[in-house]
Amino acid sequence: MAKAKAxxxxxxxxxxxxxxxxxxxxxxxxxxxxxxxxxxPVFGPLWERFCAxxxxxxxxxxxxxxxxxxxIAKLQERVAEKQSxxxxxxxxxxxARDKMTALLKVGFSPEAVLSAMKVEFRGKKAAARVKExxxxxGDDEKAAVLDVLDREGQPLSEVVKHTGRDPKDIQRVLxxxxxxxxxxxxxxxxxxxxxxx
Numbered sequence: 001m002a003k004a005k006a007x008x009x010x011x012x013x014x015x016x017x018x019x020x021x022x023x024x025x026x027x028x029x030x031x032x033x034x035x036x037x038x039x040x041p042v043f044g045p046l047w048e049r050f051c052a053x054x055x056x057x058x059x060x061x062x063x064x065x066x067x068x069x070x071x072i073a074k075l076q077e078r079v080a081e082k083q084s085x086x087x088x089x090x091x092x093x094x095x096a097r098d099k100m101t102a103l104l105k106v107g108f109s110p111e112a113v114l115s116a117m118k119v120e121f122r123g124k125k126a127a128a129r130v131k132e133x134x135x136x137x138g139d140d141e142k143a144a145v146l147d148v149l150d151r152e153g154q155p156l157s158e159v160v161k162h163t164g165r166d167p168k169d170i171q172r173v174l175x176x177x178x179x180x181x182x183x184x185x186x187x188x189x190x191x192x193x194x195x196x197x
Contacts, residue, residue, distance in 0.1 A: 137176040153193030
């Protein structure tokens, strides 16, 4: 008998190696921050003196900020009220038309409807604002008021008392000084204080 031929074995396939990925370059070191400049030796003592003499401290600043926050809150409330009024005016024509339609459907006579409508929806004339006559404030008047003010703050009554002037005149001078940036205010109305800027 003839011997069976043994199956020929194929040589194992060799897988080619993938090329190695190039090495990532190392990031450049971050530049060093420049050294902080040395503080002027005069600055520290001068700053402390300034804070003491000008009453410049966190407590005072926070007090001033709280007053402004209160004023802003009141203004926002006022704006909301005016916005509500504006919305009502904007929709007043439609409201009036709906009202007249409803009154006519109920059976009121035209004259009765007209009378009722005129009472409820009469147009309001905006009051013309009279611009106050600007009166110039003299330097002598300003100097007299500045002489009695301090950085702690004084109410209008105290300024009037020290100057012996009419309250309206003092109010006019103080308003001019505030506009000049020479006087600051704190509080509102009767609680308002005037102080040197």
